[in-house]
Amino acid sequence: xxxxxxIALCLGVALFTIQPLQQATVASYSSPETRGLSFGYTYxxxxxxxxxxxxxxxxxxxxxxxxxxxxxxxxIAILGSVLAFGVRQIGR
Numbered sequence: 001x002x003x004x005x006x007i008a009l010c011l012g013v014a015l016f017t018i019q020p021l022q023q024a025t026v027a028s029y030s031s032p033e034t035r036g037l038s039f040g041y042t043y044x045x046x047x048x049x050x051x052x053x054x055x056x057x058x059x060x061x062x063x064x065x066x067x068x069x070x071x072x073x074x075x076i077a078i079l080g081s082v083l084a085f086g087v088r089q090i091g092r
Contacts, residue, residue, distance in 0.1 A: 022046075 022042060030038035053073075060069045 023039075026038045026042055027035065056072070057069055060072050
């Protein structure tokens with residue numbers, strides 16, 4: 001029970017640390033005219049598209065094993081990194 005509570009505490013701290021950092025980042029890197037839209041896209045990415053990960057993980061684990069899930073999630077992370085780098089380069 002103690003390890004579960006420790007992990008839950010760490011996840012809770014991480015969850016409530018991300019939100020103010022996210023808001024400060026959006027406020028810093030968006031213009032006042034597009035700030036609302038920027039917040040909207042950010043929350044859509046986190047709660048909308050991000051929630052698809054649970055369904056994807058369940059589907060992959062239904063038909064494959066944990067190693068395949070790891071590869072699928074790694075590919076998604078790599079694609080996200082490439083897209084973020086590309087958007088950053090366009091913005092320069």
